[in-house]
Every structure is written in structure tokens, then in C-alpha cells.
Amino acid sequence: MLRLRILNGSNGSLYNFSFSDGRVFSQIATDNSFLESPVELTSLKLSPSERAEIVVDLANDANGEVLLKVVELIDNRSFIALNISVDSQAALVSTLPSSLTTHEVIDINQVVRTRNFTLEGSGNRGNPILTINNKAMLMSRIDVTLNVNELEIWHIKNTMNLNHNFHIHATHFRPYKRNGSTAKILDNEQGYKDCIHLGPNETVDILVKMLDYTDASGKYMYHCHYLEHEDAGMMGQFVVV
Numbered sequence: 261m262l263r264l265r266i267l268n269g270s271n272g273s274l275y276n277f278s279f280s281d282g283r284v285f286s287q288i289a290t291d292n293s294f295l296e297s298p299v300e301l302t303s304l305k306l307s308p309s310e311r312a313e314i315v316v317d318l319a320n321d322a323n324g325e326v327l328l329k330v331v332e333l334i335d336n337r338s339f340i341a342l343n344i345s346v347d348s349q350a351a352l353v354s355t356l357p358s359s360l361t362t363h364e365v366i367d368i369n370q371v372v373r374t375r376n377f378t379l380e381g382s383g384n385r386g387n388p389i390l391t392i393n394n395k396a397m398l399m400s401r402i403d404v405t406l407n408v409n410e411l412e413i414w415h416i417k418n419t420m421n422l423n424h425n426f427h428i429h430a431t432h433f434r435p436y437k438r439n440g441s442t443a444k445i446l447d448n449e450q451g452y453k454d455c456i457h458l459g460p461n462e463t464v465d466i467l468v469k470m471l472d473y474t475d476a477s478g479k480y481m482y483h484c485h486y487l488e489h490e491d492a493g494m495m496g497q498f499v500v501v
């Protein structure tokens with residue numbers, strides 16, 4: 261078995277990873293934590309800055325090659341990300357534990373408030389203006405002040421016919437709902453993350469609780485992690501007090 265940590269380190273590509281022979285693999289961790297148990301997949305979608313850890317069984321590949329393939333979902337390019345040469349040692353079988361960790365059970369009744377973050381666009385292709393709550397990033401402005409240890413729902417709405425994601429500095433969060441439904445949070449998103457994908461016109465609810473970093477002058481960012489979008493203004497700043 262081989263354990264791989266995969267990062268979409270691109271500026272603005274939505275990547276779908278799979279093995280060239282379509283084999284099943286197991287995702288064991290998200291951006292920030294183990295999943296409670298391995299999730300079996302044949303493909304894995306990651307937007308810019310999202311990470312995943314996977315385990316692939318190479319028991320039948322001794323002295324062969326296994327290719328990890330990427331399809332870029334926005335413009336449909338594809339390429340080989342990794343060419344794995346398997347020796348007889350790497351092909352040895354080991355067993356993946358069925359239980360990897362236990363996540364804190366979050367009591368929704370403890371939610372203190374819901375904040376809305378609306379991702380919007382105006383301008384034109386040559387001069388796009390991308391905003392969160394109708395404001396483009398401004399270094400001198402603090403958009404949100406959070407109280408430490410308070411559980412919040414952040415309701416993020418993508419109003420555009422375009423892919424975005426939402427990344428928060430200084431913390432990690434738990435995905436809660438997609439398009440209003442807890443069931444639409446995928447099995448491989450059921451852990452701690454710091455970036456979540458929003459397809460065109462999707463909404464995502466996440467559970468946020470700051471545990472540290474209290475400093476009224478210490479600014480942190482939240483932003484879309486598609487580079488050209490954050491550059492065009494889709495970013496805000498928060499402090500924790």
C-alpha cells in the first residue's frame with residue numbers, strides 16, 4: 261500500500277484525480293484531519309489549496325507502473341500527475357484500519373450566530389470586480405470581529421455561474437450543509453477542513469469556532485483561493501477577540 265498526500269497547488273484549476281486504470285482507492289484525511297473511517301473513491305475532486313491523503317493498494321502491481329491522472333474540470337485538460345514505479349517491497353499488502361479517529365460531536369444548539377458571506381461578481385472580463393458581501397478586499401478594513409470560543413454558522417453563497425471556494429486562515433472548520441442539506445456534504449468532507457469548494461450557484465454552511473489567536477490588531481483573512489479571484493477582490497479580513 262502507498263500513502264499519498266495530494267494538494268491542488270494550482271492557481272485556478274479544479275482537479276479531478278484518479279488512477280489511469282480506474283482502481284478504487286481510499287481517502288483517509290482531509291485538509292486538516294483524518295476522516296473517521298476510510299472513504300472508498302475512484303476519483304477525487306480538489307479545488308485550489310484543498311488537500312487530501314489517500315491510500316492505494318499496490319498488491320498486484322509488483323515491478324509495474326501505476327499512473328495518477330488529473331482531469332482539469334474547467335477546461336477539460338488532462339495530464340499524468342504521478343508515475344509510480346512499484347518494486348516488490350511496495351507491493352506488500354497491509355491492512356487499513358477501519359477506524360482512524362473520532363471527531364468531536366458538534367451540538368448545533370450551541371451555535372451563537374449565523375453570518376452570511378455572499379460571493380459576487382461585477383465588472384467585465386478585462387476588469388473583473390469580485391466581492392464578498394458587496395465589498396472588495398481592503399487592507400485597512402476589518403470585516404468581521406469574532407469572539408473566541410463561540411460556535412458560528414458561516415453561510416456562504418456563490419451567486420455566480422463560476423466555481424469558487426472559501427478558505428479561512430488561522431482555524432479549521434467542519435462542513436455542515438451544501439445547498440441546504442447535511443446529506444450533500446460528501447463522506448470525504450466529514451472532517452476538519454480550511455477550504456471548501458462551491459460549484460456555480462451553490463451554497464455551503466460551515467461550522468466555525470475560533471479557539472485561539474485573540475488580538476484585536478491581528479488580522480486574518482478569508483478568501484476564495486482561485487488566485488485571480490482573490491486578486492480581483494474576493495477576500496475579507498477578521499480579528500478574534
Ligand SMILES: [Cu+2]
Nearest residue numbers: 424484486489
Ligand atoms: Cu473564486
